[in-house]
Amino acid sequence: MGFSLQVSLPPPPPLPPLTATNTATFTLIRPVTNLRFKPPLCASTQQQLVVSEENELKSINGAPEENVPLPLGLRRESIPRHVAVIMDGNRRWARLRGLPVDSGYEAGVKSLRNIAELCCKWGIRVLTIFAFSSDNWFRPKMEVEFLMSLLEEGLKEEMGSFLRDNIRITVIGDLTKLPKSQVELIRNVEETTKNNTRFQMIVAVSYSGKDDLVQACQRIAMKVKDGVIEPSDINESLIEQELETNCTEFPYPDLLIRTSGELRVSNFMLWQLAYTELFFAQSLWPDFGEAEFIEALRSFQRRRRSYGG
Numbered sequence: 001m002g003f004s005l006q007v008s009l010p011p012p013p014p015l016p017p018l019t020a021t022n023t024a025t026f027t028l029i030r031p032v033t034n035l036r037f038k039p040p041l042c043a044s045t046q047q048q049l050v051v052s053e054e055n056e057l058k059s060i061n062g063a064p065e066e067n068v069p070l071p072l073g074l075r076r077e078s079i080p081r082h083v084a085v086i087m088d089g090n091r092r093w094a095r096l097r098g099l100p101v102d103s104g105y106e107a108g109v110k111s112l113r114n115i116a117e118l119c120c121k122w123g124i125r126v127l128t129i130f131a132f133s134s135d136n137w138f139r140p141k142m143e144v145e146f147l148m149s150l151l152e153e154g155l156k157e158e159m160g161s162f163l164r165d166n167i168r169i170t171v172i173g174d175l176t177k178l179p180k181s182q183v184e185l186i187r188n189v190e191e192t193t194k195n196n197t198r199f200q201m202i203v204a205v206s207y208s209g210k211d212d213l214v215q216a217c218q219r220i221a222m223k224v225k226d227g228v229i230e231p232s233d234i235n236e237s238l239i240e241q242e243l244e245t246n247c248t249e250f251p252y253p254d255l256l257i258r259t260s261g262e263l264r265v266s267n268f269m270l271w272q273l274a275y276t277e278l279f280f281a282q283s284l285w286p287d288f289g290e291a292e293f294i295e296a297l298r299s300f301q302r303r304r305r306s307y308g309g
């Protein structure tokens with residue numbers, strides 16, 4: 001749906017296309033409530049602009065990844081659609097530097113931002129991160145609270161970028177143990193970003209792959225009990241539909257990366273990882289940067305995926 005705004009520039013300089021970085025130079029003349037992305041109002045600007053919502057969204061949310069060259073040695077046609085990550089080694093990273101554990105998690109968030117941006121840039125469609133496992137509740141209370149506060153701050157701070165960059169956020173896991181305010185924030189972010197299509201980040205919080213399967217079994221058992229389906233109707237596709245990854249078009253990660261040299265999947269996406277290619281990096285998660293990510297993607301592209309056939 002379009003809206004129009006008058007131009008009052010004597011005479012207007014050539015306007016660059018709207019991008020995520022130059023929108024602050026434009027002022028909308030009247031408040032617009034139906035925009036998914038709202039350019040910040042800039043008091044100092046002299047410019048007023050005619051723009052349509054359609055054009056704005058096209059300019060910002062187009063598919064720039066198609067024009068961005070991939071790093072040397074990576075082929076666009078076999079870029080994984082879904083990458084899952086076990087971000088391991090944050091505390092070790094901090095301890096190695098004599099820093100408090102919290103600094104390790106903060107450094108981990110920086111690394112996550114970097115990898116998520118690269119995913120967006122290179123056309124990876126889904127990134128699932130293991131942010132907090134159901135077993136992590138047994139960590140010291142202060143540590144748990146700090147991790148949860150990072151999640152909360154991250155969601156609040158990045159909300160503008162999610163909308164601007166057409167990013168969908170989904171949280172999976174058992175949220176019943178989280179404070180009500182955090183659950184509300186999560187549901188709000190999910191709802192606000194649910195129609196975004198360029199990139200989806202799935203955040204696994206209080207997550208357990210076994211629990212995901214147990215919940216799916218319970219829901220299916222209820223359907224049998226209620227006479228909605230017969231036991232013989234239970235098949236892979238039905239189970240897939242009941243798992244938490246029913247939130248994405250690409251529920252099966254093509255590539256799982258685990259950092260810090262540990263060689264386990266630790267109860268992460270047990271069903272979904274059936275045919276996933278695994279990559280174990282030596283780097284601790286805060287050190288896992290662009291070079292290591294490229295190495296993981298190159299390794300993925302060298303694999304022959306036969307799915308057992």
Ligand SMILES: CC(C)=CCC/C(C)=C/CC/C(C)=C/COP(=O)(O)OP(=O)(O)O
Nearest residue numbers: 087088089090091092108109131150151154
């Ligand atoms: C979305 C969001 C804000 C995420 C939080 C940030 C973040 C990096 C979380 C990782 C959580 C975690 C339990 C990692 C495991 O490594 P570990 O830290 O236990 O490391 P260790 O194996 O060295 O003890």
